[in-house]
Every structure is written in C-alpha cells, then in structure tokens.
Amino acid sequence: MLNMIWFALLAVGITYALFTGNIGAVTTAAFSAAANAVKLSIELAGVLCLWMGLLKLAERSGMVNIIAKVIAPIAGWLFPSVPRDDPAFFAIVMNLAANFLGLGNAATPFGLKAMERLQQLNPDPTAASAPMITFLALNTACITFIPTLVISLRAASGSANPTSIISATIMATTCGTIFAVIFDRLLRRHYFR
Amino acid sequence: MLNYISLLAVPLILLLIPLYALIKKVPLYETFVDGAAEGWTVALKIMPFLVGMLVAIAVFRSSGAFAALANLLSPFCRALGIPVDVLPIALMRPLSGSGSLALTAEVFERYGPDSFIGMLASVMQGSTDTTFYILAVYFGSVGIKKYRYAPAVGLAADAISFISAVIVCRILYS
Numbered sequence: 001m002l003n004m005i006w007f008a009l010l011a012v013g014i015t016y017a018l019f020t021g022n023i024g025a026v027t028t029a030a031f032s033a034a035a036n037a038v039k040l041s042i043e044l045a046g047v048l049c050l051w052m053g054l055l056k057l058a059e060r061s062g063m064v065n066i067i068a069k070v071i072a073p074i075a076g077w078l079f080p081s082v083p084r085d086d087p088a089f090f091a092i093v094m095n096l097a098a099n100f101l102g103l104g105n106a107a108t109p110f111g112l113k114a115m116e117r118l119q120q121l122n123p124d125p126t127a128a129s130a131p132m133i134t135f136l137a138l139n140t141a142c143i144t145f146i147p148t149l150v151i152s153l154r155a156a157s158g159s160a161n162p163t164s165i166i167s168a169t170i171m172a173t174t175c176g177t178i179f180a181v182i183f184d185r186l187l188r189r190h191y192f193r
Numbered sequence: 194m195l196n197y198i199s200l201l202a203v204p205l206i207l208l209l210i211p212l213y214a215l216i217k218k219v220p221l222y223e224t225f226v227d228g229a230a231e232g233w234t235v236a237l238k239i240m241p242f243l244v245g246m247l248v249a250i251a252v253f254r255s256s257g258a259f260a261a262l263a264n265l266l267s268p269f270c271r272a273l274g275i276p277v278d279v280l281p282i283a284l285m286r287p288l289s290g291s292g293s294l295a296l297t298a299e300v301f302e303r304y305g306p307d308s309f310i311g312m313l314a315s316v317m318q319g320s321t322d323t324t325f326y327i328l329a330v331y332f333g334s335v336g337i338k339k340y341r342y343a344p345a346v347g348l349a350a351d352a353i354s355f356i357s358a359v360i361v362c363r364i365l366y367s
Contacts, residue, residue: 002328002340009249017256025255033251037243041236049232054210056228057221061214099322101202104290111327112235112334119335127339128332133346136331140287140324140347141354147319153298154315159306165315171361173320176354183349187342 044108051109055091064090078138078181079131081121088117092135099139102148111139130188134181141180144173235334242333246325250288259284275359278304279314283355286317287324287348294318312366316358321351 017023058064068075068089075082075089082088091114098107114135122129128136147169154162211221253259263284267277275283278300285293300314324347332340 002344005325005344006245006249009253013249013252013254013256013258016258016261017252020257022255022257026252029251029255030248033247034244037247038240040247041240041243044239045233045236047232048235049229052232052235053225053227053229054206056224056231057214057219058210059228060219060224061210061217063210063213097202102319103202106203106206108330109232109235111331112239115331115335119337125335126337128337128341128343132332132337133341133343136327136343137346137350139331140322140327141350142320142322144319147315149294150297150315150319153294153301153318154306154311157298157301157306159301159311161307164307165312165319168312168316168358168361168365169319172316172354172358175357175361176321176350179353180346180350184342184346187346191342 044105047105048109048112051106052113055094055110055113058090059087067093078134081129082118082131083121086117086121088114088121088131091117096138096143099142100145102144102146102151104149107139111135130192133188134184137180137184138177141177142173143177145170239330239333242329243326246329247289250292250325254285254289254292274363276310276313278310279317282314282317283351286321286355287351290323290326293323309362309367313358313362316362317355320358321354324348324351 014023014026017026055064064087065085068085068087071089071093072084075092076084079089079092091110095107095110095114098104098110115132118129118132118135119125122132146166150165150169151162154165211225214221214224260281263281266280266284270277270280282293282296282300285296297314297318301311304310306312306315324344328340328344328347332343
C-alpha cells in the first residue's frame with residue numbers, strides 16, 4: 001500500500017506540474033526536501049541519544065519492569081501477543097505519555113525503542129506484526145491532552161486564550177483513538193487468522 | 194495547570210530515572226553513555242526513509258497538485274458542513290507536520306486564532322499526528338518493508354479525528 005501511495009504522490013505531482021508549467025518548482029522542492037530530511041535526522045540524533053541513554057538507565061535499574069507490571073491489564077488487552085511484563089511496554093507507555101503531554105521530540109525515541117523490541121518478537125522481520133500496527137494506530141491517532149505546538153502558535157498569533165482549545169482537542173483525539181483501536185482490532189482479525 | 198504538567202514533565206523524568214538508577218546502584222554515567230550510543234545508529238537508519246517520504250510529499254505539494262486536490266474536494270466538504278478553509282489542513286496533516294502547521298498559521302492570519310475557523314484549525318492540528326512520518330520513521334528504523342494494514346488504520350483514524358473535531362467545535366464554539 002505504501003508503495004502505491006509513494007508512487008501516486010510522485011506521479012500525480014509530476015504529471016500535474018508538466019501540465020501547469022510548474023516543473024521547475026518541483027525540481028527545487030525535491031532537492032530541498034532531500035536536504036531537509038537529512039537535517040531533520042541529524043537534529044533528531046541528539047534527542048535520540050539523550051532519551052536512549054535515559055532508557056538504558058531505566059532498563060538496568062528495573063524501572064522498566066515496574067511500569068510494565070502496572071499497565072499489564074490494559075497492555076495485555078491491547079497487545080495480546082506480547083508477554084505481559086515485556087520491556088517493550090515501558091517504551092510504549094513513555095511514548096504515549098510524551099504524546100499526551102505534547103512532547104513530540106520525546107515521543108519519537110521511545111517509539112523507536114518500542115519498535116526495536118517489538119521487532120525482536122516479530123516472527124517475520126520484513127512485515128509489520130500485529131502489535132506493531134496497534135502501537136502505530138495509537139501513535140498516529142495520538143491521544144493528546146496538551147497540544148503544545150498549537151498552543152504556542154495560537155499565542156504567537158495573538159489569541160486571547162491560547163489554551164481554550166484543550167478540551168475540544170481532548171474530545172476529538174479521544175474519538176480518533178477509540179476508533180483507531182476498534183478498526184485495528186477488526187483488520188487484525190481479518191489479516192492474522 | 195495542564196500547561197504546568199507539560200512544562201515539568203521532561204525535567205522530572207530527567208531527574209527521576211537517574212535517581213531510581215542511583216538507588217538501585219546502577220553505574221549511572223557509563224550506562225547512560227552506553228544507551229546514548231544507540232541514538233546515532235537509529236538516526237542514520239531512519240534517514241533514507243525520511244528522504245524518500247519528504248521528497249515525494251514535496252513534489253506533490255510544490256506541483257500545485259495538492260491545492261488542486263483541495264479544490265476538487267471542496268464541494269463534498271460544503272455538503273458535509275465542513276468549512277472549506279480547513280480542508281487543506283485536514284489533507285496536509287497526515288503528510289507533513291510542518292506543512293499543516295504553516296497552513297494553520299495562514300488560517301490564523303486570515304481569520305484570527307479565536308474565530309470559529311481558527312479554533313477548528315487548532316483542534317485539527319492538535320488532535321492527530323503526522324501518520325506518514327510515523328510510518329516511515331518507525332517501520333524504517335527496524336527494516337519493515339510490508340506495512341500491511343497500518344496505513345489504512347492510521348489514515349482512517351485521522352479522518353475520524355477530523356470529523357470529530359468539526360462536530361466538537363460546532364457544539365462547543367458555534
């Protein structure tokens with residue numbers, strides 16, 4: 001599916017640009033996006049090092065296992081194929097907590113750590129496993145309590161009450177997340193029988 | 194109050210994890226550095242996936258196809274009672290976080306952040322994440338090639354979040 005989406009973005013974009021005489025802009029945009037992607041991953045590297053270091057401390061001290069035990073009832077329901085006190089759950093909880101609080105750049109390192117652990121449990125390492133997709137569903141729907149970026153943009157744009165959107169955001173994001181979990185369940189049953 | 198929690202979260206984690214490790218007599222600094230070394234490898238691993246994804250999105254956007262798509266869909270939007278001005282944000286949100294944030298800023302400039310459209314744009318921007326970035330980076334970091342039904346779940350969740358945002362904003366703000 002991603003292959004098709006990727007190709008469609010390129011093919012539709014280039015065809016459209018050919019007909020509208022926008023093709024010069026496409027070349028520039030493609031090169032600058034490539035450079036930006038590298039810049040973004042380098043910037044991410046620093047934050048990744050910081051959180052990966054802290055995670056290692058949490059692992060060695062056993063903090064990881066405590067958290068995993070605490071959330072075992074919910075985690076067991078969401079991720080039935082992952083062992084109940086697996087260290088993956090610590091990274092998952094930290095990732096979701098970072099999302100709740102709107103700390104985008106703290107969420108990614110924990111998310112990547114969770115993926116790394118889920119990959120070790122994956123029977124087919126080239127294909128996404130059921131727990132990976134459940135985790136991604138939670139992530140893209142991304143239940144958010146404090147959308148920090150939006151709040152700061154609102155404040156910068158002269159809003160009288162930048163945080164007034166918090167309650168509405170919580171409601172919308174909760175609907176999205178509940179739906180994502182249900183939809184994931186249905187598709188999982190269909191794909192992994 | 195909620196903002197305060199958000200502000201304190203990172204410093205608190207930076208304190209609590211090492212504190213607990215100290216109590217458990219883990220060699221603090223060596224362990225931290227040992228883990229931090231992995232950060233660089235992960236960053237390198239996700240780089241090609243980011244390049245692929247961001248280039249395709251940039252081509253689509255700069256060609257004018259994105260704006261044309263938004264135009265094409267606007268009659269459906271009107272029929273569903275969704276303000277046409279927020280449609281580009283809804284379409285851009287799963288593709289690019291910075292792109293949709295820029296579109297949100299444009300809406301703020303034109304209508305003001307406290308207008309109905311401004312509120313709706315804020316809720317849309319805040320209630321989902323950049324699905325394609327997450328797919329590319331998370332799956333890329335562990336070498337997953339077959340995404341199975343993950344994009345379907347992610348995009349469907351985005352759509353539901355946006356529709357919920359419209360409904361919630363209509364109830365609360367208009």
